[in-house]
Amino acid sequence: MALRQFKLPDVGEGLTDGEILQWLVAVGDTVTVNQPLCEVETAKAAVELPSPYAGTVTALLFEAGTTVDVGTPIITIDDGADAPAAAPAPAGAGAEAAAGGPAESAEPAAGLIGGAAPGGRTAVLVGYGPRTTEARRRPRRGGPPPARPAATPGADYGSGGQDRPPLLATAPDMTVKPVRHGGLEVGRQAEAHAAAEEAATALGAAPGRGRLRPLAKPPVRKLAKDLGVDLAALTGTGAGGVITREDVTAAAAGPAPEAVPDAVVAAAPVATAGEQRVPVKGVRRATAQAMVASAFTAPHVTEFLTVDVTRMMKLRQRIAARPEFAGVKVSPLLFVAKALLLAARRHPMVNSSWDEAAQEIVVHGQVNLGIAAATPRGLLVPNVKDAGRLSLAELAAALTELTETARAGRTAPGDMTGGTITITNVGVFGVDTGTPILNPGESAILAFGAVRELPWVHKGKVRPRQVTQLALSFDHRIVDGELGSRFLADVGALLSDPGTALAF
Amino acid sequence: MSVSSATTEVVDPVPGAAAPHLPAQPDLVQLLTPEGERVEHPDYAIDVSAEELRDLYRDLVLVRRWDVEATALQRQGELGIWASLLGQEAAQIGAGRALADGDVAFPTYREHGVAWTRGVDPLHVISLFRGVDNGGWDPVATAFNLYTVVIGAQCLHATGYAMGLQRDGAESAALAFLGDGATSQGEVNEAMIWAASFSAPVVFFCQNNQYAISVPLERQTRVPLYQRAAGFGFPGVRVDGNDVLAVLAVTRAALAAAREGQGPTFIEAFTYRMGAHTTSDDPTRYRLASELEEWKLRDPIARVKAYLSRSGVADAAFFDAVEAEADELAKRIRTGTVEMPDPPGTAMFDQVYAEQTPPLAAQQAEFEAYQASFEGSGH
Numbered sequence: 016m017a018l019r020q021f022k023l024p025d026v027g028e029g030l031t032d033g034e035i036l037q038w039l040v041a042v043g044d045t046v047t048v049n050q051p052l053c054e055v056e057t058a059k060a061a062v063e064l065p066s067p068y069a070g071t072v073t074a075l076l077f078e079a080g081t082t083v084d085v086g087t088p089i090i091t092i093d094d095g096a097d098a099p100a101a102a103p104a105p106a107g108a109g110a111e112a113a114a115g116g117p118a119e120s121a122e123p124a125a126g127l128i129g130g131a132a133p134g135g136r137t138a139v140l141v142g143y144g145p146r147t148t149e150a151r152r153r154p155r156r157g158g159p160p161p162a163r164p165a166a167t168p169g170a171d172y173g174s175g176g177q178d179r180p181p182l183l184a185t186a187p188d189m190t191v192k193p194v195r196h197g198g199l200e201v202g203r204q205a206e207a208h209a210a211a212e213e214a215a216t217a218l219g220a221a222p223g224r225g226r227l228r229p230l231a232k233p234p235v236r237k238l239a240k241d242l243g244v245d246l247a248a249l250t251g252t253g254a255g256g257v258i259t260r261e262d263v264t265a266a267a268a269g270p271a272p273e274a275v276p277d278a279v280v281a282a283a284p285v286a287t288a289g290e291q292r293v294p295v296k297g298v299r300r301a302t303a304q305a306m307v308a309s310a311f312t313a314p315h316v317t318e319f320l321t322v323d324v325t326r327m328m329k330l331r332q333r334i335a336a337r338p339e340f341a342g343v344k345v346s347p348l349l350f351v352a353k354a355l356l357l358a359a360r361r362h363p364m365v366n367s368s369w370d371e372a373a374q375e376i377v378v379h380g381q382v383n384l385g386i387a388a389a390t391p392r393g394l395l396v397p398n399v400k401d402a403g404r405l406s407l408a409e410l411a412a413a414l415t416e417l418t419e420t421a422r423a424g425r426t427a428p429g430d431m432t433g434g435t436i437t438i439t440n441v442g443v444f445g446v447d448t449g450t451p452i453l454n455p456g457e458s459a460i461l462a463f464g465a466v467r468e469l470p471w472v473h474k475g476k477v478r479p480r481q482v483t484q485l486a487l488s489f490d491h492r493i494v495d496g497e498l499g500s501r502f503l504a505d506v507g508a509l510l511s512d513p514g515t516a517l518a519f
Numbered sequence: 520m521s522v523s524s525a526t527t528e529v530v531d532p533v534p535g536a537a538a539p540h541l542p543a544q545p546d547l548v549q550l551l552t553p554e555g556e557r558v559e560h561p562d563y564a565i566d567v568s569a570e571e572l573r574d575l576y577r578d579l580v581l582v583r584r585w586d587v588e589a590t591a592l593q594r595q596g597e598l599g600i601w602a603s604l605l606g607q608e609a610a611q612i613g614a615g616r617a618l619a620d621g622d623v624a625f626p627t628y629r630e631h632g633v634a635w636t637r638g639v640d641p642l643h644v645i646s647l648f649r650g651v652d653n654g655g656w657d658p659v660a661t662a663f664n665l666y667t668v669v670i671g672a673q674c675l676h677a678t679g680y681a682m683g684l685q686r687d688g689a690e691s692a693a694l695a696f697l698g699d700g701a702t703s704q705g706e707v708n709e710a711m712i713w714a715a716s717f718s719a720p721v722v723f724f725c726q727n728n729q730y731a732i733s734v735p736l737e738r739q740t741r742v743p744l745y746q747r748a749a750g751f752g753f754p755g756v757r758v759d760g761n762d763v764l765a766v767l768a769v770t771r772a773a774l775a776a777a778r779e780g781q782g783p784t785f786i787e788a789f790t791y792r793m794g795a796h797t798t799s800d801d802p803t804r805y806r807l808a809s810e811l812e813e814w815k816l817r818d819p820i821a822r823v824k825a826y827l828s829r830s831g832v833a834d835a836a837f838f839d840a841v842e843a844e845a846d847e848l849a850k851r852i853r854t855g856t857v858e859m860p861d862p863p864g865t866a867m868f869d870q871v872y873a874e875q876t877p878p879l880a881a882q883q884a885e886f887e888a889y890q891a892s893f894e895g896s897g898h
Contacts (some may be wrong), residue, residue, distance in 0.1 A: 024593075024594065024597075025596065025599075027598065028799045048591075049588075059801060060799075062801075066595075067597075317618070373709075425808075
């Protein structure tokens with residue numbers, strides 16, 4: 016038998032890795048040529064990989080959810096063909112493969128792609144990306160190795176010595192790597208934020224000289240960035256005060272940084288027995304960046320309100336029975352969304368954004384209502400565009416489609432951007448309330464807790480009533496306590512007595 | 520036969536691309552409906568024999584199979600990239616089969632179906648996408664120019680070639696291929712202006728597959744594309760790009776007009792790219808599944824099969840034989856691709872000039888010496 020290994024190819028021009036989303040075959044399955052083996056998500060797309068071999072799957076070398084480097088074998092298939100006589104399969108090859116070890120893969124003949132090439136190298140594998148090992152030139156026959164020329168400023172762009180990282184990054188920068196489902200947009204926001212910060216720093220750095228940024232050539236700037244040297248802190252020795260490559264390397268080799276305070280050391284994750292390390296990537300990374308950007312940009316205030324929603328729940332039953340609501344989900348969330356939209360019409364300021372650059376508050380002309388959705392790939396916040404314009408039935412249909420699309424992982428990037436206010440439905444998890452963090456760029460977010468039957472004073476007597484908690488976080492730069500309180504009270508009033516809507 | 524003048528009238532701008540529902544388009548030339556019914560068009564009569572019909576079906580099935588296999592090979596790491604023609608088979612086969620001896624085609628990088636009609640070996644196209652060469656076919660012998668990756672540049676090549684044909688007094692025409700996105704390129708507009716000014720024997724064959732990678736057509740034009748031809752001063756016609764008979768008839772007529780000295784024609788083959796722009800693209804990010812489902816109903820192959828079956832021109836044995844031939848082709852493509860040898864490092868020097876120049880010869884010698892400096896190297 017001949018075991019063949021399929022290496023993760025570069026499916027999109029210059030990718031270095033991909034995440035195996037799910038396996039579509041299992042060990043023992045019989046596969047045909049071009050039968051889909053697994054789904055792989057790369058920075059560019061989620062694609063199915065078809066089998067190059069027909070045979071029986073003997074090993075899946077990585078579990079779903081693993082990010083694998085391009086060129087790494089991911090599956091072993093026994094194609095049933097006799098192994099070449101010259102290279103008999105060693106005993107126990109199957110067991111070895113099952114354990115993730117090397118298998119006896121039928122190598123292409125020398126001279127072919129993937130086969131041996133002169134010099135002991137492997138011929139170029141089309142689509143398998145660059146080799147991971149550093150190209151090393153063997154010494155010329157008969158001659159001494161040439162002395163390495165002394166480094167001259169500016170003569171070494173991109174090559175990089177052993178003592179410093181290469182000037183030109185060969186791997187994509189992970190922090191701005193476009194990820195699926197709106198991550199790119201979030202990444203851009205983070206970038207813009209970082210750029211604004213950098214500009215602000217530069218402004219403050221050299222006020223006397225009337226110069227925005229310290230003078231240095233681009234390669235030197237890159238070197239400084241790579242070495243972690245702050246150009247603003249250096250005094251240039253070049254002509255006209257220009258910071259030179261030597262200034263940067265000298266600064267990098269200078270006095271060791273101050274001792275790290277104990278508090279910072281204590282903040283490092285504690286090592287525990289049996290710990291797991293989960294790489295931060297994709298939606299998780301985008302979420303983390305967005306939350307950090309929001310939490311440390313907008314001063315959050317959260318207010319709480321407990322509401323008797325018995326009437327709303329009864330109204331919900333009546334409305335669900337109406338013919339125009341057939342086929343759509345009439346959930347409590349729908350009424351919370353409607354109440355929020357009505358209240359936002361009364362208090363348009365809660366539906367606004369802070370424009371730091373222009374020093375203006377942007378009061379939005381329409382409500383693009385975001386709904387935080389838990390999906391297999393993480394938290395996504397798609398939004399319903401111009402939700403205030405929709406009738407209740409239209410809103411119900413829009414919310415149903417939005418959440419289903421998000422859960423299926425098919426939310427279009429356009430649905431992820433442009434949100435103006437958000438609802439997070441923590442109640443579906445059986446939780447009473449929380450202190451939500453604003454979706455970046457928005458000024459309010461409403462958390463909707465679980466609806467519970469509780470003893471409640473109703474018309475002077477303690478009755479079992481259906482009660483929920485609302486929590487509203489808002490950006491205190493834009494929304495004052497008074498406005499936030501009125502807005503939350505309006506949402507609560509609409510839910511406890513839906514008839515109030517007539518007064519809005 | 521002349522190209523209908525009615526189609527050149529500029530009517531009120533209709534957002535034709537915003538609602539790509541074929542029945543709602545009065546200007547669309549169609550000879551075979553999506554249901555496989557033969558219909559007539561006053562300007563484009565066509566008489567195809569039973570054998571020609573079967574051959575067209577065979578062409579369509581085989582190029583689709585080639586395309587599917589190439590897409591799979593890319594996903595298996597055997598090709599660097601692949602530009603799929605899925606859904607555009609009829610537009611390409613119809614246009615390619617309209618070419619006569621002496622005509623020359625100027626493709627983009629997606630015209631695998633046209634390459635097929637010119638007798639280009641699929642492996643010679645595959646080798647380009649595997650990075651082995653720049654296209655393995657002889658553009659002169661096949662009258663099929665090399666693939667042009669620069670968007671729209673081939674329209675200038677085709678126009679220039681057509682002006683040459685004109686000066687030679689040859690009764691032949693050039694067929695320039697382009698996509699809807701290319702119509703926004705300066706080169707395409709320049710080519711059309713030159714072609715119109717000189718009445719060059721060139722036909723601009725635009726496969727409007729609705730998306731310039733991710734940009735939908737309505738972002739690129741306020742009028743249906745074929746109406747743009749009026750602005751340049753030559754006829755424009757919109758044809759159902761998923762109808763191989765209509766494409767064949769319209770392209771034949773346009774090429775005949777060009778050969779007769781009536782100047783250029785712009786053909787908008789209204790079609791849909793069923794797959795990704797290339798294997799590096801994820802179309803689910805910018806278009807809806809419902810749109811794809813709608814276009815599936817207009818499949819270019821299914822309608823021919825339905826017509827062949829219903830009219831008794833072909834039977835099950837014929838369809839089975841074509842399927843078997845497609846399987847064989849796929850196998851040949853797979854084996855041929857995997858076994859394709861790497862070119863020698865010096866191959867790049869061979870195709871720069873027809874005759875090697877001394878500076879280039881010196882560079883080649885230097886490069887060979889460098890290669891030889893590696894220990895144990897056979898180079």
